Amino acid sequence: MTYSMPTSCANCGETGVFRCSRCTMVAYCHPNCEKAYLSVHENDCKALLEKAITRIAGTWKAAFLIFRENVYTVKTKSVSQHQNKIIVQEADNDVSKSGEVLFRFPRSFYDRTKDQHAVLSAYAGEDPVGYLHDFLVHMIKGAFAYSISRTLSRLTQTLGIYMTARIREQKVSLHDPACATLLGPDKQSKVSLQHVLFIQARAFPNSWILDPAGAAYGIDRASMSTTAYANFVEQRVEINEFGTQRQLLKGYANIPGLCGLPFRLSWLAMDRFQAGVAQWKGNANLDLVDLIWLPDEQFVIQQRHLLANISTALADFRLGAEYREEISKTLLWEERNSGKSSTMAVITARRCPKTWFCALIKI
Numbered sequence: 001m002t003y004s005m006p007t008s009c010a011n012c013g014e015t016g017v018f019r020c021s022r023c024t025m026v027a028y029c030h031p032n033c034e035k036a037y038l039s040v041h042e043n044d045c046k047a048l049l050e051k052a053i054t055r056i057a058g059t060w061k062a063a064f065l066i067f068r069e070n071v072y073t074v075k076t077k078s079v080s081q082h083q084n085k086i087i088v089q090e091a092d093n094d095v096s097k098s099g100e101v102l103f104r105f106p107r108s109f110y111d112r113t114k115d116q117h118a119v120l121s122a123y124a125g126e127d128p129v130g131y132l133h134d135f136l137v138h139m140i141k142g143a144f145a146y147s148i149s150r151t152l153s154r155l156t157q158t159l160g161i162y163m164t165a166r167i168r169e170q171k172v173s174l175h176d177p178a179c180a181t182l183l184g185p186d187k188q189s190k191v192s193l194q195h196v197l198f199i200q201a202r203a204f205p206n207s208w209i210l211d212p213a214g215a216a217y218g219i220d221r222a223s224m225s226t227t228a229y230a231n232f233v234e235q236r237v238e239i240n241e242f243g244t245q246r247q248l249l250k251g252y253a254n255i256p257g258l259c260g261l262p263f264r265l266s267w268l269a270m271d272r273f274q275a276g277v278a279q280w281k282g283n284a285n286l287d288l289v290d291l292i293w294l295p296d297e298q299f300v301i302q303q304r305h306l307l308a309n310i311s312t313a314l315a316d317f318r319l320g321a322e323y324r325e326e327i328s329k330t331l332l333w334e335e336r337n338s339g340k341s342s343t344m345a346v347i348t349a350r351r352c353p354k355t356w357f358c359a360l361i362k363i
């Protein structure tokens with residue numbers, strides 16, 4: 001492809017060997033050229049960083065919704081509308097009775113995109129950060145980490161400019177989830193936790209929240225300044241290093257029996273998701289890194305291709321052998337461990353990850 005990330009120096013046109021350490025959207029041949037071009041570039045720099053963040057967040061959000069549509073883990077017994085809320089009544093949680101774990105998202109229930117979004121996001125606030133971790137890393141690396149590692153030592157010495165961003169996971173409790181409420185089989189449970197990505201750009205007095213579920217479910221913007229986001233959230237619960245949710249979900253997946261099953265299946269689905277990304281890469285001859293720097297029109301086209309590839313790769317997941325095999329294996333385990341009822345397994349599932357999670361926080 002002739003387009004792609006900038007390769008020639010914005011100042012002199014020579015071969016660019018590193019990119020702007022703040023926005024990463026322009027290239028330079030030498031720190032002297034960066035210095036010389038600073039006054040020209042200064043005004044655009046922040047806007048370009050915003051643009052990169054918006055692209056990453058928007059792609060992440062769209063990919064998350066496709067993932068959730070195909071890995072819909074809530075077993076729906078009934079869906080109803082009460083005032084301005086959608087109430088989803090969960091079915092019995094026993095796979096050996098229902099024989100199903102993941103469900104195709106019932107689009108027919110919801111007319112409005114906002115409602116679909118709300119239900120897909122509800123009860124799965126940790127999904128995007130955990131399952132779409134690798135996907136994000138590859139986009140984010142393009143925007144931040146890639147340029148940091150190559151230019152950090154050089155720039156700190158020459159210009160006193162240092163790394164662009166710090167990326168962490170933030171757990172927030174929503175002030176008022178706009179329109180989705182999930183009711184468990186036994187008791188009412190109101191969903192309020194959301195795991196989001198927190199980006200602090202050190203070069204600017206700004207920070208952003210990347211929330212593919214949308215603040216308070218259904219808000220269309222996938223990235224917001226922390227100030228704007230704060231209007232939708234009640235409190236900050238905790239901040240973890242990037243990667244924590246991924247480890248947590250993987251930990252859940254290792255729990256044998258019914259409790260770990262949805263997580264194991266989600267990991268299998270994640271492989272399909274990655275296969276879709278790989279296919280797009282092959283077709284487009286681009287990396288996720290490149291996506292962030294494409295000219296506007298090409299970005300829209302390639303993003304659409306990427307999402308279509310992911311969607312196709314995931315579409316038949318539940319019809320596949322892996323899926324059926326995993327369910328049979330789990331049911332067999334349950335049978336052999338008949339002394340441990342599924343209630344026991346639930347207790348185990350709750351205790352193990354919690355202990356493990358605490359250990360993670362300490363680090």
Ligand SMILES: [Zn+2]
Nearest residue numbers: 009012029033
């Ligand atoms: Zn130059």
Ligand SMILES: [Zn+2]
Nearest residue numbers: 020022023045
């Ligand atoms: Zn810049």
